[in-house]
Amino acid sequence: MSADAITTEAVSKVFGTRPAVNDLSLSVQRGSVYAFLGPNGAGKSTTIRLLLGLLRPTRGRVTLFGLSLAEHRSDILRRTGSLVESPSLYPHLTARENLETTRGILAAPKSDIDRVLGIVGLAQTGRKLVKAFSLGMKQRLALAQAMLGTRELLILDEPTNGLDPAGINEVRTLVRQLPAAHGITVFLSSHLLGEVEQVATHVGILSQGSLVFQGTAAELAMRQRTQLRIRVNRVDEASALLAARGWRMAISEGTLVTDDTGAAVAINRALVENGYDVHHLATERATLEDVFLGMTQAEMR
Numbered sequence: 136m137s138a139d140a141i142t143t144e145a146v147s148k149v150f151g152t153r154p155a156v157n158d159l160s161l162s163v164q165r166g167s168v169y170a171f172l173g174p175n176g177a178g179k180s181t182t183i184r185l186l187l188g189l190l191r192p193t194r195g196r197v198t199l200f201g202l203s204l205a206e207h208r209s210d211i212l213r214r215t216g217s218l219v220e221s222p223s224l225y226p227h228l229t230a231r232e233n234l235e236t237t238r239g240i241l242a243a244p245k246s247d248i249d250r251v252l253g254i255v256g257l258a259q260t261g262r263k264l265v266k267a268f269s270l271g272m273k274q275r276l277a278l279a280q281a282m283l284g285t286r287e288l289l290i291l292d293e294p295t296n297g298l299d300p301a302g303i304n305e306v307r308t309l310v311r312q313l314p315a316a317h318g319i320t321v322f323l324s325s326h327l328l329g330e331v332e333q334v335a336t337h338v339g340i341l342s343q344g345s346l347v348f349q350g351t352a353a354e355l356a357m358r359q360r361t362q363l364r365i366r367v368n369r370v371d372e373a374s375a376l377l378a379a380r381g382w383r384m385a386i387s388e389g390t391l392v393t394d395d396t397g398a399a400v401a402i403n404r405a406l407v408e409n410g411y412d413v414h415h416l417a418t419e420r421a422t423l424e425d426v427f428l429g430m431t432q433a434e435m436r
Contacts, residue, residue: 138201140165140288140320141186146195148181155181157344159195163322163337165287166314170331170352171324173341174431179324180219182341183292186322187217199288216286218294222277226266230257230276233265234283243284251279254317255309271302275309282319289313291323295330307333328424331355342431359421363399365391365406366415373411380405390415 141163148156156178163169173179184190185197188208197204199211224233234248252258255275265273274294281289294310295303311334313319323330331338331352338355340348348355366389367373374384374391382402385392393402396418406413 138165138198139163140167140200141169141322142198142201143185144196144198146182146185146192146197148178148185148190149193154344156185156192159341159344159346161339161346162349163320165320166318167336168310168314168321168323168334169337169339170335171322171339171341172328172331172427173324173326175326177341177431178344179326179341180292181344183217183219183290183324186290187215187219188212214285215288215290216281216283217290217292218277218281219290219292222273222280224265224273224276224280227264229262229264230260230268230279233276234280237280237283241284247283251282254282254313255279256305269302270298271305274298274302274306278306278309282317286319288320288322291321293325294323295325295327303329310334328427340427340430347430355426358426360394361396361418361420363393363396363402364415364417364419365393365402365413367391367406368412368414373406376409376411377402377405 139162141161143159143161146156146159147154159182171179171182181190185192186199186204188204188211191205200214202211204211225236228236230252231248234251238245238247249258255278257272257275257279260268260272265276268276278289278294291310295306298306307330310321310323313321335352337351338348339346370386370389370391374386377384377391382393382395382398395402399416399418403413403416
């Protein structure tokens with residue numbers, strides 16, 4: 136039971152001459168909510184298809200629960216639920232009837248339907264047809280469908296995509312509680328940083344098919360740098376003056392920026408004493424979006 140839920144060893148996938156995923160080495164701990172982030176087109180969906188055995192890697196090895204996917208795919212998929220693209224639901228059936236069709240295919244016990252409906256908060260929908268459900272309710276029903284049977288891992292591709300704020304909150308609340316309350320590890324892909332701040336315990340960031348960060352959400356937050364930003368007249372001359380006195384300065388959007396936040400008083404004094412007008416001086420902490428864009432900026436060009 137000590138093996139990670141997901142491990143990939145230098146996995147690559149090449150379509151023709153184009154590498155979609157390059158030397159990807161993931162480590163997803165059991166009991167985590169792992170947010171797999173990246174801009175659209177970064178290779179997230181390709182990675183998910185590799186994890187589910189829908190694609191074969193060009194190179195490398197995929198392991199789930201300590202078992203090789205190439206050798207134990209059937210056993211692995213019995214323990215893995217997934218939601219990729221749009222939910223496969225019958226709009227003219229109720230929630231329970233939809234789940235019954237899947238339960239029969241899986242040969243799961245009938246009690247499983249009550250169990251998963253309770254987990255996603257849809258136990259009281261009764262005879263209401265799925266076509267009358269909100270988008271958030273449909274997505275929760277799709278998650279219930281993915282949890283039928285004995286599932287230890289859920290792999291979700293953009294699970295909040297297209298939902299309104301209420302639906303997003305419903306799905307995030309559910310995902311957040313799955314590891315502790317139900318022993319299910321969650322791997323979800325997203326291009327939304329809110330997934331990190333709201334639900335994730337661990338994060339992987341993909342850029343142009345390569346992993347540029349992997350660690351805990353707290354470790355990612357530590358990369359949020361605090362800088363001193365100064366708005367001053369004659370900005371180029373002011374920068375030269377401060378650089379001559381040993382402060383490393385950058386000019387960004389017409390303002391001076393430095394990491395030397397502890398020198399704010401001394402910098403302000405030096406500028407004023409040399410005849411510069413300081414219009415604004417403040418420390419600013421980079422947002423997670425700043426960190427994300429910095430890691431994936433090559434993708435954005």
